[in-house]
Amino acid sequence: MKKQELIHIHGLLAQVQNQCEEWEDDTFAMEEYEDLGVRPTSIHKSKTDHKAAVFKLAKGVTKGIDAEESEPLAAKAD
Template identity: 30%
Template sequence: MQKEELLHLHMLFVHVKKYYELTTSEEVPTDRYDTLHISPVHIHKNKRSHKEAILILGQEIVDHIKQQQHKPPVIGFTDMVTPEIAVEN
């Protein structure tokens, strides 16, 4: 994977974390990620550092979500097809 792709993936994981926090009003603890002192805008850091950050951030997001499984989901999905829409003319 190219460094530019890692930077994009790193930014995507940061956005996933922020989106989850916004929609659930829960803070995702990222203690291990924070100790790395790296963010997607640190383009001077090497590929290995960004790869490590991506893996750690992803694991912390997943671990937090797994801990929250006993709670009902905040975002629910409904059937988007209604009988009126499915009827042929």
């Protein structure tokens, strides 16, 4: 994956994070992501830095969604 593509994904995940935080303030713990200090606008950072940020951000968002989901949903056929 190219650096430009990682930056684009990073930006999209940051938007998802912002929206999720508006819905649930305390569920989404993003300390690991914040500690990296890499933002989608940090284009001077390396490809490796953005890749790490994408993984930390995705991990934080999915943990928040998992914490929010308390009971499993029943499977339904259309």
